[in-house]
Amino acid sequence: MEWEAVIGLEIHAQLSTRSKIFSGSSTAFGAAPNTQANAVDLGLPGVLPVLNAEAVRMAAKLGLAIGAEVARRSVFARKNYFYPDLPKGYQISQYELPIVARGELEIELEDGTVKTVGVTRAHLEEDAGKSLHEDFHGLTGIDLNRAGTPLLEIVSEPDLRSAKEAVAYMKKLHSLVRYLGICDGNMQEGSFRCDANVSVRPKGQHKFGTRAEIKNLNSFRFVERAINFEIERQIDIIESGGAVVQETRLYDAARDETRPMRTKEEANDYRYFPDPDLLPVALDEAFIEAVRLTLPELPDEKKHRFMTHYGLLAYDAGVLTASRELADYFEAVVKAAGGHPKLAANWVMGDLAAALNKEGLEIDAGPVGAEQLGGLIMRITDNTISGKMAKTVFEAMWNGEGDVDTIIERKGLKQITDTSAIEQAIQAVLDANPGQVADYRGGKDKLFGFFVGQVMKATRGQANPAQVNE
């Protein structure tokens, strides 16, 4: 039987506010334990939460970017459960009236087709603290620095049909929140994490199968592998006559499998109710319009502009607009080079990306700035150096040996474009190889390459290869 997977993602994006969602504690990552946990974050008696305006603005920004309705009125609710890293005994979240209602996101599939994925809702909530299960004499250590950090939980419709689609959606959202400047997207630090709801059904069946929820996936690779494992697991169960149980599972990266979380005695019963400590949030048109004015050019718009304005292929435009920093870098290169966007794209996605990758650097942390790379491209296009020489110059720039012209000068890399100089070199090669010349004249056309090679060698690679060929 042919099976179809049905996947929905819940993505938690940590909003990059300076202070927490309901208190004035810092949200900076990496502080000593509990030095950023104040009375509100600790849930001490008598404290009151006060909502951070920036968190609301950031949520609205996402809503506008995905074409969703930003709720004019939203309500915070208490989600009740007991866990030591949740000191109040409830998490402040939103339930019936979230701040962002239904929107959508377009993803590009591997075959180039575009699919629209529904976003059910996005709501604001506070993060919990961290439990450290290492050995504290049989006890658990609790760090509440993260408690109260603002999260935006973005819930997709069950529109995704494969692990690859799920990853494409997650990447798109990851790119979007970074474009919007509402989340740093750092997955290692847990700023952007994902729960996946996965079920399978016979292809063509309308009704959904029973789903399992895989918790806390913090890399694109794990999302793909966990979902693929889960799809196989569920198909195996059904094909061998069993039934999938609705449960929460954890992905074990070391074993590349999902396994059930130890089931708590009772099913989740969160007993949501409106938080009496917080009033309903009302946003007026002026607020929403002010947020709209802060929207940057979004990834899809930018990609489209790169295709029409620079004449780039869809694939290249997609790669270059995957992050705002990369797109800005590319545009700065083109500007510095005085045009030549296709060559600039090749260099940014080729040699530069490879060098960055090798050293694990982000685009804005590499030693070769956009101005420098633009300068290099200018020297290729004005025929000062060949593409091959450019690679040597790039390497030297990467190693901090100076700017383009200094390096060309110092390494004596100027390309010979003077026709008479090239002709002289060719004549010298012909004179030195009378046997090969006779063979070539006798019809051995392949020897042409030999002559070109000899000329390039004689000029130490400095002759313009195109001119030698002529």
Place this chain on the structure above:
Amino acid sequence: MSLERSEVESIAHLARLAIDEADIPRYATELSSILGLVEQMNSVDTHGVAPMAHPQDVHQRLRPDAVTEADRREQFQRIAPQVENGLYLVPKVIE
């Protein structure tokens, strides 16, 4: 509506309340009468009445995004039963 003994036990567990076996029937009766009141309210036709999220008809004030709290860990940890290396220690929780 009247609550079963098992439901009382389950509610007590969710609230992490240790209740006396002998008190369960009394809790069942009292909680049932609260539900009775809710049922009575449910019988009112509230068609077209917007749900009330808060008794006061005012809206949430927003706070500027600024760090206003200093580190007061030492003071807070003075009242904690057990701490180590800046962490609050609690009975072991295993996932």
